[in-house]
Each structure stands twice: as C-alpha cells, then as structure tokens.
Amino acid sequence: MFELLNPVPQDPILAMLASYREDTHPQKIDLGIGVYKNDQGDTPIMQAVQQAEALLLESETTKSYTAPAGSPLYNQRVAKLVFGENHPVLTEGRVVSAQTPGGCGALRMAAEFLRGCSSESKVWVSTPTWANHMPLLGGAGLEICMYPYYDHSNKNIQFDAMLDALSQADKGDFVLLHGCCHNPSGADLTQDQWLAVAELMARKGLIPFVDMAYQGLGSGLDEDAYGLRLLAERFPEMIAATSCSKNFGLYRERTGTLFIVAESAATAANAGSQLFSKIRSHYSMPPAHGAAIVETILGDEALNQSWQNELAQMRQRIQGLRHSLVQKIEASDIEGDFSFIQQQFGMFSFLGISPEQVEQLRQAHSIYMIDSSRMNVAGLNDQCMDYFVAALGEVLNRT
Numbered sequence: 148m149f150e151l152l153n154p155v156p157q158d159p160i161l162a163m164l165a166s167y168r169e170d171t172h173p174q175k176i177d178l179g180i181g182v183y184k185n186d187q188g189d190t191p192i193m194q195a196v197q198q199a200e201a202l203l204l205e206s207e208t209t210k211s212y213t214a215p216a217g218s219p220l221y222n223q224r225v226a227k228l229v230f231g232e233n234h235p236v237l238t239e240g241r242v243v244s245a246q247t248p249g250g251c252g253a254l255r256m257a258a259e260f261l262r263g264c265s266s267e268s269k270v271w272v273s274t275p276t277w278a279n280h281m282p283l284l285g286g287a288g289l290e291i292c293m294y295p296y297y298d299h300s301n302k303n304i305q306f307d308a309m310l311d312a313l314s315q316a317d318k319g320d321f322v323l324l325h326g327c328c329h330n331p332s333g334a335d336l337t338q339d340q341w342l343a344v345a346e347l348m349a350r351k352g353l354i355p356f357v358d359m360a361y362q363g364l365g366s367g368l369d370e371d372a373y374g375l376r377l378l379a380e381r382f383p384e385m386i387a388a389t390s391c392s393k394n395f396g397l398y399r400e401r402t403g404t405l406f407i408v409a410e411s412a413a414t415a416a417n418a419g420s421q422l423f424s425k426i427r428s429h430y431s432m433p434p435a436h437g438a439a440i441v442e443t444i445l446g447d448e449a450l451n452q453s454w455q456n457e458l459a460q461m462r463q464r465i466q467g468l469r470h471s472l473v474q475k476i477e478a479s480d481i482e483g484d485f486s487f488i489q490q491q492f493g494m495f496s497f498l499g500i501s502p503e504q505v506e507q508l509r510q511a512h513s514i515y516m517i518d519s520s521r522m523n524v525a526g527l528n529d530q531c532m533d534y535f536v537a538a539l540g541e542v543l544n545r546t
Contacts, residue, residue, distance in 0.1 A: 160278075163515055172513035174534050178522040179515045181330070181494065182398060183364075183461055186528045193396045195454035199443040203436075213435050215426040216419070217246020221438040224445040225404050229362065229372060229389055236379050240412035243419035245405045245426060246433045250360045250390030251283060253405035257356065257386050258287035259425045260407070260418075261321060270321045270356060271313060273297075275519070277330045280323065280358070292316070297332040302487035302499060304334050310347055318352035321386065324378075326359025327371035328493025331521040335365060335492050341374040345381050355385040363394040363458045364465065365492035383410040391441050393494075394458055400437025465494060468527050475536045481543055494525045504542050512538035 163179045182190045216222065222244035226237060236242050247253040261268045270289050272280055273296035285291050294312035295305045313322060324344070329335055336344065348355060355378040365371040378385055391402040407422060409415035426432070444450045469489040476485045488496050498520040508514040514535060516522045527535060 159517060163517065166509075167515045170513050170515075174531065175513035175515070176526060176531050176535060177515050178524075178526040179517050180526075181523055183393060183396065183465075183494065183525050184523075184528075185464075186530070188526075188528065190396065190398070193454065193457050195444050195450045195457065196396060196440055198453070199440045199447075199450055202443055203439055207439070210435075213246075213432050215423040215432050216244070217433045218435065218438050218442055220446070221246050221442040222404065224442055225389070225391075226406065228368070228445060229359070229375065229387065229404070229406065230379060231369070231372070231376055234376060234379060236408050241409055241415050243407045243409070243415045243422065245419075245422055246438050247388075247403040247405050247426075248430060248433050249392060249401040250358070250388055250403040251279065252401065252430070252433065253388035253390070253403040254280070254283045254358065255287065256405050256422065256426055256429070257388055258284045258289050259429065260405075260422050261386070262287050262289055263421055263425060265319075268319075268321065269317070270323055271316055271353075272323045273309075273325065273329075275331055276323070276325075277358075284323075292320070294322075296329075297334055297497070299497065299499065302334075302497075304336065304340070306336075306340055306343075310343065313344075313347055313353065314351065316351060316353055319354065321354045321356040322348060323356045323358060324374065326357045326362065326375045326387075326389075327365040328361035328495070330360070330493070331495050331497065331519065333488075333491030333493055333496040333524075336374060338373055341377055344374075345378055348378075349381060355379075355382055357385065357387045358389075359387065360390040361393050361493050362389065363455075364462050364494065367462070368455070368458075379408055382408070384408060391437060395437075395441055395444070395454070397437045397440065400440070401434055402437030402441060465525055468524050468532075469496075471529075471532060472524070472527060472536070475532060476539070479536055479540050481536070481540045483543075488524070494523050495521055496524060498522050498539075500539075500543065507542045507545070508538060511542070514538055 167177050184190055226244050230237055268289050269292055270284055271292045271294050274293045295308040298305045357375045359375055362371045385408045387406040389404045392398045407418045409418050444454050473485055473489045500520045502518040505518050505520055
C-alpha cells in the first residue's frame with residue numbers, strides 16, 4: 148500500500164532553512180524563519196525562563212499525566228495576561244481555557260470545536276495570512292472565506308475593502324483577526340479600526356476569532372491586547388488562540404492556550420465539555436513543561452518583572468531595527484519609499500520586492516527570505532545591516 152504514496156513537497160520555509168544551514172557564505176543572513184534573534188543571531192533562553200526552570204527542577208514532584216485542559220493555574224494566569232486582570236468575561240466566569248500544544252494546537256482545536264458546533268461553520272481569513280492557518284483550519288473541515296487585508300502596492304491595510312468583504316459574511320460566520328503583529332505583513336489595525344470592525348461584526352452577527360501569537364512584541368502587553376479585549380467586552384461569544392512561543396521564547400516547548408468565551412458561565416461549561424472531548428480524541432492532554440515555566444513566571448513577582456523587562460528589550464530592539472533599516476535605505480542610492488517598515492509592528496514585514504529579486508538576494512548574497520519577500524526584521528543586526536542594504540541596492544538597481 149505504501150508504495151502507492153507520492154511525496155509531499157517540503158514546506159518552503161523548512162526547505163529554505165535547510166539551504167541556509169548548508170550555505171558556507173561568511174555573511175549569510177536568515178530573514179525567513181519566524182523566531183526572535185538577538186544581536187549575535189541567536190535565539191537565547193530568556194533569563195526568567197532559566198530561573199523558572201531551575202525552580203521547577205528543585206520543586207517538581209511528579210511526571211504524571213495532566214488533564215485534557217492542562218494546568219488550571221496556567222490557564223488562570225494566562226487568561227489574566229490575555230484579557231486583563233479584571234475583565235468582565237473573567238469575573239463573570241464566561242471563559243473556558245485549555246492549555247494546548249502551541250498556538251497551532253490552539254488553532255486546530257478551535258477548528259475542531261467549531262466544526263462540532265456546526266458542519267456549516269465558515270471562517271473568514273485575511274489575505275494574506277499566516278500560511279499555516281489554512282491547513283490548521285481547513286484540515287478540520289471548516290469552510291474558508293477570504294477578506295482583503297494588505298495592499299502590496301500601497302504598503303498598507305485595505306481597510307475599506309476589508310469592511311466591504313466582511314459585510315458580505317453571513318450571521319454566525321467567524322472572522323479570524325490577528326490580535327497584533329500581523330503575520331506576514333506587520334500591518335496592524337489601529338484602535339479606531341478595531342472599533343469599526345467590532346461595530347460591523349456586531350451589526351452582522353459575526354463571531355470574533357482572534358489569533359494572538361505575539362502579545363508584547365508590538366507596542367506592549369496591554370496595548371497589543373486592545374482589540375481582543377474590546378471584542379471580548381462587546382460580544383457574547385468569541386474564540387481566542389494565543390501562544391507563548393514568541394513572548395516567552397518557548398518555541399520547542401509547544402505552549403499555547405485556547406479560550407472560548409460564552410454568553411454565560413453555564414454555557415461556557417458546556418462548551419468546555421465539548422472542547423475537552425475533542426482534545427481527548429486528538430492528543431489526549433498537552434505537554435506540561437512549558438506551561439509550568441509560564442505558570443511559575445506569572446506567579447512570581449520578581450520573575451514576572453524580569454520577564455517583562457526582557458520582553459520590552461526585545462520589542463524595543465525590533466522597533467530600533469525597523470528605524471535603522473529605513474534610515475540606511477534612505478541614505479543609500481536605493482530608490483523608492485520604504486518608510487512603511489518603521490510604521491509596522493512585530494517581527495515581520497513584506498520588503499516589497501519580486502520573487503525574482505528575492506532569488507537574486509539568495510543566489511548572489513546568501514540572504515534568505517521567502518518568495519513573497521516577507522522578512523523577519525529580527526534576523527537583522529548592526530553587524531549585517533550595511534551588507535544587507537548594499538546587497539538590496541545592487542539587486543534593485545540591476546533590474
């Protein structure tokens with residue numbers, strides 16, 4: 148039977164990573180893989196994480212199974228981080244939480260839950276969006292609809308077109324929104340735009356589905372959660388998926404959370420029973436280590452402050468790289484306006500060059516990014532910035 152199987156093409160980002168690792172160029176630059184990097188090009192373990200792990204090593208007494216919902220204390224503390232300490236949905240007991248294997252696990256279990264609610268469930272997704280949204284949501288059998296989001300020509304959000312598309316959605320449809328640091332564009336909704344989206348969705352009877360994988364890496368922990376908290380305040384029902392991969396640096400620990408907001412505490416409990424049944428039939432229960440780290444940090448005043456300080460440094464470094472890159476491009480002989488890069492948030496931006504030019508950067512200069520020209524700004528640093536700008540100028544001036 149297996150001899151009838153055909154190979155599946157390798158994920159383009161993973162294929163690019165393999166090529167980067169084999170490249171022997173001394174000035175090679177990886178701007179493709181979506182992980183935070185420091186000035187040395189490393190993705191270090193955060194100090195608060197190291198300290199929390201040391202505490203866990205001394206205090207942990209068992210490796211027994213957790214429950215399908217994961218750690219109750221982790222869920223409680225992350226809910227306060229995401230929604231805010233005294234958000235009405237928390238004080239009213241209207242949220243059910245599940246610790247999941249990363250943000251991917253949260254998204255897939257959300258899709259399985261929605262499919263279980265109705266076989267007709269539809270989810271509206273931005274164009275563009277994170278590439279893995281499609282297999283995670285569509286793989287559960289959800290119907291995917293698209294709404295315009297990023298205008299590659301003008302380097303901004305097509306907000307009117309976005310609203311026009313969502314006005315065509317049917318009552319009960321879900322709308323997937325990036326909570327902050329939109330991946331792959333870096334273009335985030337303003338507070339006024341969040342308000343306008345909320346008004347339209349309420350009028351149409353649409354249900355929010357927020358994916359927030361980068362809380363704290365945009366403008367700040369509370370600022371980045373503005374849209375999610377606004378929707379939770381205004382809507383009787385919503386879904387939210389979050390991740391600790393980026394803001395805690397726990398990539399390989401696979402630590403995420405799925406939240407279901409319901410109209411009442413009783414309805415939330417019913418929704419939770421459905422969700423935990425889905426989880427039990429898929430991966431049974433989540434891994435514990437990453438959640439224990441987060442739980443420890445958020446429950447310790449000193450560790451929490453240390454984590455927030457380091458997260459702020461990461462955020463400020465990314466913002467500084469954006470400003471530095473734009474300044475160096477403006478000081479070069481490169482034509483065109485790249486100021487949009489410093490107006491965006493988080494690790495990602497589209498550079499706005501063609502796939503052919505991306506390939507030229509890779510072949511001639513060992514600079515790696517995916518064909519859409521989405522680049523991880525955090526992959527730059529003071530040592531390689533001039534080389535990158537010179538290479539970009541050579542490629543752009545050649546064509």
